[in-house]
Amino acid sequence: MMRPHRSHPLWLAYILHRLSGLALAIFLPAHFYVLSLALTAPNDLDGFLHWADKPLVKVAEFGLVFLLAVHFFGGLRLMAFELLAWSKDQKTLAAASVAFSFLIAASFLLRAI
């Protein structure tokens, strides 16, 4: 159950930013490794890319695109708040980050399938 002091929009925006950042940081080494295959084992890379055509993998990629987008928009919101003193409408901006991220990830998915 959500602790009562956490159930408000900006706390949820915070945890989304933290978890998306953590997930991206964990994903990066795998991403780098796969790309390095181009040099060390081009056939393995082709095999991987072929594997990545599966629908389930596309959905996972949709998730990754969403994570990148939401971390990007969330980060811009935070910097606008901290450095440009955009203190109004932070909740609306946080909600908009999530909405735009879905839009971007959905565009990716629609072109991928």
Added chain:
Amino acid sequence: MAFGSNTLDVSVWRGDADGGKFESFQVPSQESQTILDVVVWIQQKIDPSLAYRYACRVGMCGSCAMSVNGQPRWTCRTHVQKVLRGRRVEIAPLRNLPVIKDLATDMDPFFEKWVRAEGVFHPTLTRNDEIARVSPVDQRRVEADAAVECINCAICYASCDTVQGNPDYLGPAALNRAWTLVNDVKDGKRSSILEAVSQEGGCHNCHSQGSCAKFCPNELSPITSIAGLKRETTKSFFGRG
């Protein structure tokens, strides 16, 4: 209201720094009853050993804050009817502070951080000087004005998960106080304050979760004050302020 027919089931945390547990009390429900009224009633009618802290009873002194149903609140201004779940309400000491006994927390770490954040006024004039004139529409005065009505209740401090994760972190109240002084033209040590809030545990650890502003009983916005400190320290790092 009829005694007994309308009873509150109040769960009160009992214990000390070594730990404790919740104890149940039956308290008669009354109109316009506050959480502090309930705590006082238990102590006066059932168990005189119940420890808690309060002074003014009217939301000015900031000493009666407790955790009510898991959320930090000023208990003297919290109506039972607003927070009741069925007939039940749970009252515990504030989070993020050491417990002395029952509902009374040790506020020393909280106030030590005010000093560490240079949250003390650094005068430049003596009593023989003219009183400094500050225009109420001056931009810095407007910034300070928005943050100045803090009653030191530590509700923001108890609600902050960054304090929980990093006990070194100065916390919303101390940083909010530092921000009012940064904007006080009469304060003589602006750069020392910016220096103090830039140390390990300083304002840059804030993750803008905003629980401080969400739960501040005086509707202040420490998160905005801390953003201001981040901005001013960054400016001064690049030599522009």
Added chain:
Amino acid sequence: MLTLRLFILQRVTALIMAPLVVGHLALMIYAIRGGLSTGAILARTQGSWPWALFYGTFVVAVSVHAAIGLRVIVGEALKFRGALLDVLSLAFCAFLLIAGLRAVLSVTML
């Protein structure tokens, strides 16, 4: 955990990455059409200085940015402090830097 310097480094790398992320997102949406193949990727990237520079910058910025972010999470969640935290952050930064630059070189230069 976060001092002024690390805070600024975190924000500066974020600002460097902002346009790069826009480019990366646009590229992904553009290039995913019809699936990816090693040949198709390398045909675009091989020997391309602009791509090497684009993703080289990205890797340097993200290594610093991710290491600082992870430093805070590890510090708050696992209560690591001091030299241990410094060593872990630097090690993660170096690991991402080496792995990332190797990946960029693999698809652009070598």
